[in-house]
Amino acid sequence: MQFNSEKPIYQQLFDLIQLDILEGKWPEGGRVPSVRELAGNLEVNPGTVMRAYEQLQEEAILFNQRGRGLFVADNAKELILKNQQKEMIQKEIPQFVKKMKQLQISLEEFVTVFNRS
Amino acid sequence: MQFNSEKPIYQQLFDLIQLDILEGKWPEGGRVPSVRELAGNLEVNPGTVMRAYEQLQEEAILFNQRGRGLFVADNAKELILKNQQKEMIQKEIPQFVKKMKQLQISLEEFVTVFNRS
Amino acid sequence: MQFNSEKPIYQQLFDLIQLDILEGKWPEGGRVPSVRELAGNLEVNPGTVMRAYEQLQEEAILFNQRGRGLFVADNAKELILKNQQKEMIQKEIPQFVKKMKQLQISLEEFVTVFNRS
Amino acid sequence: MQFNSEKPIYQQLFDLIQLDILEGKWPEGGRVPSVRELAGNLEVNPGTVMRAYEQLQEEAILFNQRGRGLFVADNAKELILKNQQKEMIQKEIPQFVKKMKQLQISLEEFVTVFNRS
DNA sequence: GTGGTCTAGACCACC
DNA sequence: GTGGTCTAGACCACA
Numbered sequence: 041m042q043f044n045s046e047k048p049i050y051q052q053l054f055d056l057i058q059l060d061i062l063e064g065k066w067p068e069g070g071r072v073p074s075v076r077e078l079a080g081n082l083e084v085n086p087g088t089v090m091r092a093y094e095q096l097q098e099e100a101i102l103f104n105q106r107g108r109g110l111f112v113a114d115n116a117k118e119l120i121l122k123n124q125q126k127e128m129i130q131k132e133i134p135q136f137v138k139k140m141k142q143l144q145i146s147l148e149e150f151v152t153v154f155n156r157s
Numbered sequence: 158m159q160f161n162s163e164k165p166i167y168q169q170l171f172d173l174i175q176l177d178i179l180e181g182k183w184p185e186g187g188r189v190p191s192v193r194e195l196a197g198n199l200e201v202n203p204g205t206v207m208r209a210y211e212q213l214q215e216e217a218i219l220f221n222q223r224g225r226g227l228f229v230a231d232n233a234k235e236l237i238l239k240n241q242q243k244e245m246i247q248k249e250i251p252q253f254v255k256k257m258k259q260l261q262i263s264l265e266e267f268v269t270v271f272n273r274s
Numbered sequence: 275m276q277f278n279s280e281k282p283i284y285q286q287l288f289d290l291i292q293l294d295i296l297e298g299k300w301p302e303g304g305r306v307p308s309v310r311e312l313a314g315n316l317e318v319n320p321g322t323v324m325r326a327y328e329q330l331q332e333e334a335i336l337f338n339q340r341g342r343g344l345f346v347a348d349n350a351k352e353l354i355l356k357n358q359q360k361e362m363i364q365k366e367i368p369q370f371v372k373k374m375k376q377l378q379i380s381l382e383e384f385v386t387v388f389n390r391s
Numbered sequence: 392m393q394f395n396s397e398k399p400i401y402q403q404l405f406d407l408i409q410l411d412i413l414e415g416k417w418p419e420g421g422r423v424p425s426v427r428e429l430a431g432n433l434e435v436n437p438g439t440v441m442r443a444y445e446q447l448q449e450e451a452i453l454f455n456q457r458g459r460g461l462f463v464a465d466n467a468k469e470l471i472l473k474n475q476q477k478e479m480i481q482k483e484i485p486q487f488v489k490k491m492k493q494l495q496i497s498l499e500e501f502v503t504v505f506n507r508s
Numbered sequence: 509g510t511g512g513t514c515t516a517g518a519c520c521a522c523c
Numbered sequence: 524g525t526g527g528t529c530t531a532g533a534c535c536a537c538a
Contacts (some may be wrong), residue, residue: 048340078173088522091175124260125262129270133267138274142179143238143245145246147271150250151264157258165529192511202531203530203531204530205529207513221396221511223511224509224536243523282512283513308524308526318514324527327526341523342523344526362490372508376413378472381505385498390488399536400538401538436538438538441536468535509537510536511535512526513534514533514535515532515533515534516530517525517529520526520529521527522524
């Protein structure tokens with residue numbers, strides 16, 4: 041796995057796993073790969089995986105069953121979607137729009153790209 | 158002057174100065190505050206200002222008249238606008254659109270925010 | 275290590291490292307000495323080495339694996355050769371030819387030196 | 392007059408004047424513009440012109456007639472040509488050839504550019 | 509006065 | 524351990 045070097049790896053991991061859950065690759069309620077296993081697959085330091093898992097637990101997307109491992113929450117997809125949508129709509133879109141206006145980029149330009157992809 | 162800690166100061170300066178030029182606070186063809194002067198005003202190390210100025214020279218937004226100081230290029234505004242528009246359209250918008258689709262945010266949602274602000 | 279005083283050290287380093295890569299002393303894909311290590315060996319300030327490394331990253335000759343260090347790109351040799359050839363053919367040769375003509379130095383003179391060495 | 396910022400202005404001036412003499416714009420034996428006059432025309436600091444004139448005197452290309460001004464030497468053209476040719480053939484060409492070989496640029500490539508311009 | 513280079517040393521996040 | 528940022532201060536050539 042290649043990681044874009046501009047962001048901390050643990051954050052890229054954090055994002056990636058959420059995508060995997062949304063896409064059903066990591067099913068809700070299912071057990072998550074162990075830190076060592078995932079770290080081995082991705083050729084990444086175990087501590088780095090650890091850190092991503094920790095943050096996912098803080099957001100209640102993963103939960104720990106003592107001695108059995110980490111599991112995906114049953115409402116994980118919904119949680120992820122709600123959280124990120126909220127962040128996007130309340131913060132990122134307004135900020136993005138502001139920048140577009142500063143640069144005099146028209147709505148049409150945006151729509152073109154939107155429809156193209 | 159307050160600086161956001163999440164981005165290097167010299168980059169924030171780099172962005173800020175471009176905004177100032179676009180807004181006409183630093184007129185095209187005019188002389189720019191000396192490294193030491195600006196550093197003093199902003200309570201920042203001269204080297205940090207230098208770094209911002211350096212990058213602006215690389216983009217041909219500023220140019221050096223030896224021994225006299227740095228000046229804003231005559232076509233600075235156009236340059237800045239073109240550069241940033243290019244960056245926005247080619248990279249940021251596609252990336253943003255991708256994220257919107259992942260989060261199932263509709264175009265309408267975006268348009269609403271766009272028209273509101 | 276001795277440095278020529280007429281050019282900035284970090285630029286001399288920038289050139290030197292490219293030569294080392296071309297000659298295979300710093301193999302493609304391999305790890306590069308750490309900033310501190312190289313600085314120690316060359317008896318130079320770490321910041322100076324950093325600056326050279328920085329520019330090599332901008333040219334994609336080196337890349338950063340976060341927390342592990344800097345590495346030589348897999349296509350580094352090709353990149354260096356292409357870049358420098360381009361610079362040479364587009365800028366330096368025409369300029370050199372212009373000077374030769376001003377000084378009325380014939381092509382034969384040049385060819386003689388070329389074949390001799 | 393525009394000066395390329397990569398070289399000190401006084402050196403650019405030094406080169407420029409020699410070219411002018413070679414091309415006959417400043418005739419041998421003729422009087423040279425005063426420091427103030429030339430500085431005014433070129434929009435340059437008088438001290439800068441001064442410095443160029445000084446170096447030209449050191450090379451005996453200009454000479455001073457006390458109270459009357461500076462004059463171009465009678466053998467100025469020959470002097471300039473000989474000096475620069477020597478420098479070119481003994482130092483610059485070998486160095487240039489070395490770099491060409493490092494970059495695997497063929498003699499043909501050079502000849503092409505030479506004949507084109 | 510100007511920009512620019514270099515040093516020595518501190519501090520940071522990341523791995 | 525790694526790269527990267529920032530500071531404070533010195534020194535330089537150029538104009």
